[in-house]
Amino acid sequence: MIRTSLVAAALLASMAPSMAAPVDARASYVLTLGGINVATFDVDLNDDGRRYELDLSAKVAGLGNLVASGTARVVAKGASSGSTLASGEFDLETRANGEVFTVDVSYSGRNVSAFKVEPPVFESYDRVPVERGHLRGVGDFLSAFVVKANGLDKSLCNRKLKIFTGVERFDIAMSFAREDEATSPRTGYQGPVVTCNLDYQPISGHYTSSEITNYLADTSRILLWYAPLGNTGYYIPYRVLLGTSMGDLSMVLVGTKT
Incomplete structure (x- = not known):
């Protein structure tokens, strides 16, 4: 009877879906514009094998009249049991110049079930509904x-990313560019990386007169490098590069903890 119980237990274990090892990690980044530090931020990742949570905390130093100093906090949660992360919640709060801006989005089955923006987005004739x-x-x-x-x-x-921020809906078509090697000792990772091209495609929620939106849609120079997050099975941006008229906007990984 004991032997039968052990066999039954082993059979049930082999049929049950495997649980990935829990992940508790942090990645730290620096954002620069034209070589000048604009912001620093940390992203904490927790995954118990079924559910994940990403927590981003940023401090924006500002840059004259171009970027206001302040803080930002983003929390994203959802299901991680599949091959891709499935969004469940997205909450954003920014504070700058004494003003607070918040976004709350809920997702269900990869569809938006509710969203709220405070203060409400300014409606205009040139905003795509x-x-x-x-x-x-x-x-x-x-x-x-x-x-x-x-x-x-x-x-x-x-991959093709279909994203809703609570304000704008856009696609990002990604394509393979090349394999590369991260060698700088000033960054948080040295080793092989994969470089991707990004193509931004606005769908709705944007203003047709927006210079930023039109620039992103027209530029062909948006690059993202992926690196492994230790041995967690996750891969995260090592660097993101966007060329602008004011110099390169660059986000670089400066440290990880797993």
């Missing part, structure tokens, strides 16, 4: 760039 169909099959901006994979290869790049 967000339609109900635009809110299906989407995720949040933070979770979209954190990837679960079996290895560092071109599959990390060959």
Whole structure:
């Protein structure tokens, strides 16, 4: 009877879905514009094998009239049991110049179930309306760039991200560019990386007269490098580079803790 129980237990264990090892990690970044530090931020990742939480905390130093100093906090939660992260909640709060801006988005089955923005977005004749169909099959901006994979290869790049921020709906078409090597001792990782091209495609919620939106849609120089987050099975941005008229806007990984 004991032997039968052990066999039954082993059979049930082999049939049960495997639980990934829990992940508790942090990645730290520096954002620069034209070589000048604009912001620093930390991203904490917790994953129990079924649910994940990403917590981003940023301090923005500012840059003259271009970027206001302040703070930002983003929390994204959802399901991690599949091959990709499925958004469940996205909450953002920014504080700058004495003003507070918040966004709360809820997702269900990769569809937006509710969202709220405070203060409300200014409506104008040139703002492209967000339609109900635009809110299906989407995720949040933070979770979209954190990837679960079996290895560092071109599959990390060959994806199309459908993102809703609570204000804007856009796609980012990613494609493989090349394999590369991170060698700088000033960064938080040295080793192989994969470089991706990013193509920004506005869908709705944006203003057709927005210079930033139009620039992002027209530029062909948005690059993202992926690196492994230790041995967690996650892959995160090592660097993001966007060329602008004021110099390169660059985000670089400066430290990790796993």
